[in-house]
Structure formats: structure tokens, C-alpha cells
Amino acid sequence: xxxxKLPRLAIAGAIFYAVVQLLILTGVLNGYFVxxxxxxxxxxxxxxxxxxxxxxxxxxxxxxxxxAAVGAYVSGTITTxxxxxxxxxxxxxxxxxxxxxxxxxxxxxxxxxxxxxSLRLKGDYLAIVTLGFGEIIRTILNNIAYVGGPRxxxxxxxxxxxxxxxxFTFFTIVLLRNLVQSSHGRAMLSIRENELASELAGVDTxxxxxxxxVVGAFFAGIxxxxxxxxxxxAHPTQYGFYASSILLIMVYAGGMGSLxxxxxxxxxxxxxTEGLRVGIDWLRDSVGxxxxxxxxxxxxxxxxxxxxxxxxxxxxxxxxxxxxxxxxKHV
Amino acid sequence: xxxxxxxQQIVNGLQLGAIYALIALGYxxxxxxxxxxxxxxxxxxxxxxxxxxxxxxxxxxxxxPGGCMAFLVLIMAMAGAGAIAMIANKFAYRPLRYKPRLSSxxxxxxxxxxxEYLFSATPFIGPSPRGFPELLKKRMFLIGGAEISNYVMxxxxxxxxxxxxxxxxxxxxPMGKAMRAVSQDxxxxxxxxxxxxxxxxxxxxxxxxxxxxxxxxxGLTYPRIQPYxxxxxxxxxxxxxxxxxxGNVPGAVLGAFIMGIAETCATAYNSLxxxxxxxxxxxxxxxxxxNGILGEKTADKI
Numbered sequence: 001x002x003x004x005k006l007p008r009l010a011i012a013g014a015i016f017y018a019v020v021q022l023l024i025l026t027g028v029l030n031g032y033f034v035x036x037x038x039x040x041x042x043x044x045x046x047x048x049x050x051x052x053x054x055x056x057x058x059x060x061x062x063x064x065x066x067x068a069a070v071g072a073y074v075s076g077t078i079t080t081x082x083x084x085x086x087x088x089x090x091x092x093x094x095x096x097x098x099x100x101x102x103x104x105x106x107x108x109x110x111x112x113x114x115x116x117x118s119l120r121l122k123g124d125y126l127a128i129v130t131l132g133f134g135e136i137i138r139t140i141l142n143n144i145a146y147v148g149g150p151r152x153x154x155x156x157x158x159x160x161x162x163x164x165x166x167x168f169t170f171f172t173i174v175l176l177r178n179l180v181q182s183s184h185g186r187a188m189l190s191i192r193e194n195e196l197a198s199e200l201a202g203v204d205t206x207x208x209x210x211x212x213x214v215v216g217a218f219f220a221g222i223x224x225x226x227x228x229x230x231x232x233x234a235h236p237t238q239y240g241f242y243a244s245s246i247l248l249i250m251v252y253a254g255g256m257g258s259l260x261x262x263x264x265x266x267x268x269x270x271x272x273t274e275g276l277r278v279g280i281d282w283l284r285d286s287v288g289x290x291x292x293x294x295x296x297x298x299x300x301x302x303x304x305x306x307x308x309x310x311x312x313x314x315x316x317x318x319x320x321x322x323x324x325x326x327x328x329k330h331v
Numbered sequence: 332x333x334x335x336x337x338x339q340q341i342v343n344g345l346q347l348g349a350i351y352a353l354i355a356l357g358y359x360x361x362x363x364x365x366x367x368x369x370x371x372x373x374x375x376x377x378x379x380x381x382x383x384x385x386x387x388x389x390x391x392x393x394x395x396p397g398g399c400m401a402f403l404v405l406i407m408a409m410a411g412a413g414a415i416a417m418i419a420n421k422f423a424y425r426p427l428r429y430k431p432r433l434s435s436x437x438x439x440x441x442x443x444x445x446x447e448y449l450f451s452a453t454p455f456i457g458p459s460p461r462g463f464p465e466l467l468k469k470r471m472f473l474i475g476g477a478e479i480s481n482y483v484m485x486x487x488x489x490x491x492x493x494x495x496x497x498x499x500x501x502x503x504x505p506m507g508k509a510m511r512a513v514s515q516d517x518x519x520x521x522x523x524x525x526x527x528x529x530x531x532x533x534x535x536x537x538x539x540x541x542x543x544x545x546x547x548x549x550g551l552t553y554p555r556i557q558p559y560x561x562x563x564x565x566x567x568x569x570x571x572x573x574x575x576x577x578g579n580v581p582g583a584v585l586g587a588f589i590m591g592i593a594e595t596c597a598t599a600y601n602s603l604x605x606x607x608x609x610x611x612x613x614x615x616x617x618x619x620x621x622n623g624i625l626g627e628k629t630a631d632k633i
Contacts, residue, residue, distance in 0.1 A: 060433060060436070062440075117618065120617070120621065121621070124367075124432070124433075125617060127368070128566075128569065128613065129613065129617060132566075132609075132610035135566075136607055136610050139603065139606050139607055241562070245440055248437065248440065252437055291454075292451075292452055292457075292458070294448045294451045294452035294458060295448075295452050297447075297452075298445060298449050301441050301442075301444035301448060302445060304437065304438070304440070304441035305438055305442065308427065308435075308438040308441065309423070312427075312434050
């Protein structure tokens with residue numbers, strides 16, 4: 001008889017949650033760190049889903065933040081403008097989850113639309129089209145007065161806390177892992193390796209390319225909704241090309257096709273950003289060297305170039321941590 | 332005036348198109364030779380504008396303003412942007428030449444970010460916009476109901492001279508022949524004794540210097556420069572190159588003029604449409620005619 005064993009991923013998730021929660025309760029982690037951890041987890045969702053599109057299906061999206069923007073604005077509109085919800089009412093939290101999911105569905109629909117050009121376009125052309133779509137979404141948001149236009153959507157209630165974000169991130173990772181390691185995931189990988197060959201082998205490439213975009217966009221929409229309810233603002237500039245390129249750095253530095261890599265890269269780059277910001281502020285205010293926060297992005301750009309030049313496959317390559325590999329059942 | 336398709340709009344469109352054309356030529360040449368969409372090309376344009384800005388204040392010490400100085404500033408803008416393009420090629424693109432194409436595309440995004448943020452992080456340049464000096468006195472002429480400044484003529488003239496020069500270079504010189512050969516088949520060209528890397532480097536130099544010239548013209552025409560000024564013109568010029576058929580030199584020029592006129596007319600109609608028209612054109616072209624207008628004429632590809 002087989003003994004029932006908890007999957008490794010569940011154990012790892014529970015340990016992470018318990019440790020962080022314990023550190024918060026004992027006061028070791030102050031609010032500032034909690035915000036960084038929350039942001040890191042949101043970026044885990046974004047980087048992992050971009051990895052699904054770019055790394056696993058082998059497409060090339062440069063407008064991933066556009067999906068997040070759709071999720072953020074749809075859910076933010078529902079919670080802020082339509083219902084005026086409050087995080088202190090229990091029922092409102094349920095509506096909040098509904099709003100997030102609705103925003104994700106809207107993003108998924110947009111992903112479906114953007115997935116279509118991917119049927120005819122490859123590589124660099126697709127990159128430009130997705131970049132264009134991201135910019136169009138940003139321009140449209142800039143021009144809708146109802147959601148604040150260029151001011152952004154202000155006064156969003158703060159529904160996102162550590163537990164909520166953790167649960168969403170955890171389920172996203174579980175679902176992505178299951179998808180990637182299923183037969184569907186293998187079909188997606190085969191498209192990346194050689195589209196023509198996989199089509200000849202009977203893979204419905206059309207279906208899987210669009211599926212990659214829809215799933216990626218859906219979860220990016222969740223991440224956008226969580227981000228809006230964490231920062232309490234949704235602003236068109238948050239979702240521009242600049243933000244999408246940071247996701248790109250996370251995916252490529254972590255490793256194309258490795259969820260582990262995306263998770264690690266999202267955490268380390270979010271912490272690096274904060275570290276650099278603190279370091280630059282310190283140099284400017286205490287040491288008196290007149291430097292601006294732009295240097296953070298200079299370092300990021302160099303990081304991206306060096307990763308591509310010297311570690312093209314990223315730090316994890318295609319490898320997955322043991323935690324993220326589905327365990328075989330032995331009879 | 333006031334109407335969407337007035338002569339004035341067409342003239343403004345041609346002026347914008349001339350600037351797009353100079354940028355688009357670089358995109359299309361580099362794409363034709365190494366099959367790389369050089370995302371950083373718009374930033375070479377920005378480098379050109381700043382090189383011109385710096386050159387103006389340098390020459391201002393010992394030269395009287397006027398045509399001679401404007402010419403020297405143009406040379407400096409072209410040299411500055413061309414040099415940056417060659418450096419980017421040497422250190423960022425060349426090592427990835429035989430790796431998957433997407434890795435050089437990502438590197439190009441990195442180079443683009445690096446140039447933008449390095450310029451905005453440099454204390455003497457900084458992120459805030461600067462006014463561009465008036466190199467030449469602006470005069471207005473009234474021709475057929477449209478106000479045409481001498482800047483329009485300068486923009487069109489510089490663009491025309493450079494384009495004729497480029498055509499002669501590609502068609503009549505040994506280097507042009509080598510460029511055409513490399514664009515047709517890199518390996519065969521190598522077997523014929525052509526130094527492929529040298530040709531690629533030269534292509535980056537020419538493409539970059541054209542973008543630099545466009546940077547000067549843009550600074551002159553729309554006198555505000557800042558480190559992120561290259562992003563949108565770069566993107567639109569790229570779309571122009573795709574519209575004309577990427578890899579095709581006359582196509583890039585044609586696409587750029589169509590793009591410039593479409594944009595000014597659309598902006599006159601509605602500013603939101605003006606912002607989005609480029610992407611609408613791109614998506615329509617890619618879906619209906621991915622090879623572009625002149626894309627089938629492979630004989631002219633360089």
C-alpha cells in the first residue's frame with residue numbers, strides 16, 4: 001500500500017507561507033518588506049505567464065503588461081467605481097475575488113485577440129505587433145475619462161494582502177506547472193522547438209499558440225488586478241513598454257521555459273530594484289553624489305545584455321527545481 | 332486650411348516622412364543584411380540629436396552660426412550616431428550572430444534601454460527635455476495657401492541628398508555590391524571572399540549615421556530633445572519599413588512618406604487616432620500583405 005504523501009509543491013508553499021507569516025507576526029518583517037514580498041509574488045505571476053508565452057510556446061510577446069493593465073482596470077473599476085467596496089466588510093472580499101476573476105477573463109479575451117496575429121506572424125514581427133497592442137491599450141486607457149485618463153484610477157481599496165496574493169500566486173504556479181508538464185505543455189514545447197515538425201506530427205499548433213496567449217493573459221490579468229489593489233492606483237504608465245521589458249529580463253535571466261527560473265528571477269530582481277533604490281538614495285543624500293534612479297535601469301539593461309551574451313539560456317536554463325516537478329506515482 | 336487633407340497637412344506629412352525615411356533606411360538595411368530588427372535604432376536617432384546639440388555648443392565658441400556650421404553639426408550628428416551603432420554592433424550583436432535570432436532581438440532591447448537610461452542618468456544630459464538651438468534662421472514662405480518654412484526644404488533636401496548618395500553607394504561601389512551580396516546569401520558571400528563582418532559593420536555605420544542625420548533634422552524641426560525621444564519615431568519608422576517591405580530600400584522611403592502623411596492627416600482629424608494610426612497600419616499590413624508594398628521585388632533587396 002502506498003502511503004499518502006503531500007506533494008512537494010504544497011509543502012514548499014505551506015513552509016514559505018508559514019515562515020513569512022511568522023516573521024510578520026513577530027515583527028521581524030516590517031510593512032516595507034511585506035510590500036516588497038507582495039510585489040515579488042505578483043511579479044512571479046507575471047514572469048511565469050510571460051514565460052509560458054515566450055519561453056514554452058516559443059512566441060514573442062512584448063506587451064505582457066498590457067494584459068495586466070486590462071485586469072487592473074477592469075477589477076479596479078468594479079471595486080472602486082461600481083460598488084465602492086471596503087476591505088473591512090467580509091462579503092466585499094468575495095466580490096473582490098469575483099472582480100479579479102472578471103478582470104482576468106477580460107484580459108484573457110484580449111489575449112485571444114492578440115493570439116490571432118501569432119498564427120501568421122513569427123518572431124520579430126510578432127514582437128512588434130504585441131508591443132503595438134500594449135501601446136494601444138495604454139493609449140486607450142489614457143483617453144477614457146471614466147477611469148481617470150492620464151491621472152490614473154485613484155482610490156482603489158486595498159484588498160490585496162499577503163494571504164490573498166500568496167493564494168493567487170500559489171494556484172497560478174500549480175496550474176502553470178500542471179499545464180506545462182501535461183501533454184498540452186509538451187505540445188507547446190514542440191511548437192517552440194520546431195513548429196513545422198510539430199504540425200506534421202499532428203499537433204494542433206493554432207490551438208496551442210492561442211491557448212498560450214489566453215492562459216498567459218488570463219493570469220497576467222489576475223496579477224494586474226492584485227497589483228492595482230495593492231498599490232491602490234492603476235496608472236497607464238505602470239503598464240508601458242518599460243514594465244514589460246522588466247518582465248522580459250526576469251524571463252530571460254531566469255531561463256526560458258523554466259518556471260523555477262522565473263520565480264527566482266522575479267524575487268531577486270524585485271529585491272534588487274529596492275536595494276538599488278535604497279543604495280542610490282543613500283549615495284545621493286548621505287554621500288552627496290548627484291545620481292538619479294535612472295542608474296537602476298542602466299544596471300538592468302546591462303544585466304539583460306550580459307545575460308544574453310554570456311548566459312543565453314538564463315541562469316536556470318530549461319531546468320526545473322525538484323519542487324516543481326510533478327511526482328510520478330509508483331505502483 | 333483646417334481640413335484634414337489640405338496642402339499644409341501634406342507638406343507637414345512630407346517633412347515628417349523625410350525624417351521617418353532616414354530612420355527607416357537604417358532599419359531596413361540592417362534587417363536586409365543580418366535579419367535583425369534593431370530595436371536600438373530609434374535610440375541612435377536620439378544619440379544623433381544629442382551629438383548635434385553638443386556639437387552646436389562646441390562650435391559656437393569659434394564659428395559664426397550659419398550654413399557652414401549647420402553642415403558641420405550635421406556631420407557630427409551622423410558621426411556620433413554612426414559610431415554608437417558600430418559599437419553596439421561590435422559588442423552586443425556580433426557575438427550573437429550565429430545564435431537564435433530572438434536572442435539578438437532581446438539584446439537589441441537591452442541596448443535600447445541602456446542608451447535611453449544612460450543618457451537620462453548622465454548629469455549633463457538628464458531626463459528632462461531640452462530646447463534645441465536654432466541653427467539656421469527660420470523663414471516662412473507662402474506657397475499655394477500653405478505656409479512652408481525653410482526647415483521643410485532643408486529636411487527634404489538633406490533626406491534627398493542622403494538617399495541619392497545611398498542609392499549610388501549600393502548600386503555603384505564595390506562596398507555596395509558586397510552589401511547586396513551579403514543580403515542575398517551570407518555564406519556564399521563569405522566563400523566569394525567578402526569580409527562579411529566588415530560589410531555588416533559598415534551597414535551599421537551607414538544606418539546609424541542616417542538615423543543621426545534624422546535626429547538633427549528632428550531637433551531642428553520639433554525643437555525639444557530628450558533621452559526617450561527615439562522610442563516612438565523609431566517604432567513608427569520601423570512600421571514604415573515594414574509597410575514598404577522590410578529589407579527593401581525604396582520601400583522604406585515610400586513607406587515612410589505614406590506613414591508621415593497618414594500620421595499628420597490622422598492627427599488633424601483626431602489626436603487619439605494620430606497616436607494609434609501607426610499601429611493600425613502595422614496590423615493591417617501584417618495581416619493583409621506581410622511582405623509590404625514593394626516586398627516582392629527581391630532584386631532590389633540589400
